[in-house]
Amino acid sequence: MSLRNKDTNMEANDKKRNLLLEIYQEFGSRFCDMEIVYGDGNPDSGIVFIGEAPGKDEVKLKKPFVGSAGKILRDFLERAGFTRQDIYITNAVKYRLFRINEKTGNKINRPAKKEDLENCRPYLIRELLVLSPKIIATLGNVPLQTLMGTEAKIGEVHGKKTDIKIEGKEFLLYPLYHPASLIYNRSLEDVYRQDLSGLENLIKQLKAGEGIG
Numbered sequence: 001m002s003l004r005n006k007d008t009n010m011e012a013n014d015k016k017r018n019l020l021l022e023i024y025q026e027f028g029s030r031f032c033d034m035e036i037v038y039g040d041g042n043p044d045s046g047i048v049f050i051g052e053a054p055g056k057d058e059v060k061l062k063k064p065f066v067g068s069a070g071k072i073l074r075d076f077l078e079r080a081g082f083t084r085q086d087i088y089i090t091n092a093v094k095y096r097l098f099r100i101n102e103k104t105g106n107k108i109n110r111p112a113k114k115e116d117l118e119n120c121r122p123y124l125i126r127e128l129l130v131l132s133p134k135i136i137a138t139l140g141n142v143p144l145q146t147l148m149g150t151e152a153k154i155g156e157v158h159g160k161k162t163d164i165k166i167e168g169k170e171f172l173l174y175p176l177y178h179p180a181s182l183i184y185n186r187s188l189e190d191v192y193r194q195d196l197s198g199l200e201n202l203i204k205q206l207k208a209g210e211g212i213g
């Protein structure tokens, strides 16, 4: 790469980071009473993983996927030869989904409601348009349905690449089960491994073809 091209690339990458920051700041001021976690990793990697929503551990460390689901994801990524710095990780819902347990007064996780998806979807869309990844890997139903609508079911589409259009721009979507589903259903482990190896092959093909990362 020539020095001039390198400079232009660096400028584009800085611009991307500034635009992400802008989106996150806007989100932060709109949902200032929530416990928020933004995306993390390498915005230039060309690969974006999208989870559901941050939990207690993520809020504490201000990073997505650092708790038990994050450990499963990291182990699988490592087996496929990736680290967190090879990808960007974000969530469909960027605030913690919780309710208060009336007996204990403690916060307990709750499922995402339609309203949460509607609140957060515009920011996710803007984030994806800025990141402009070659591959979007959704983790579980929440990010899948945020992008594809509620008819999409992870049990039917996991491990199958699909072309999708977001605001007229084409993306390659590769749906995966959510890593936390393996905690409750160990029989999904083989499926998950196969799906990740499908993703690994896809990334290799794209790298060979046009260069990502």
Ligand code: URA
Binding pocket: 051, 052, 053, 054, 055, 058, 063, 064, 065, 066, 067, 069, 070, 091, 180
């Ligand atoms: N589960 C998610 O979907 N996202 C996180 O950030 C952590 C756990």
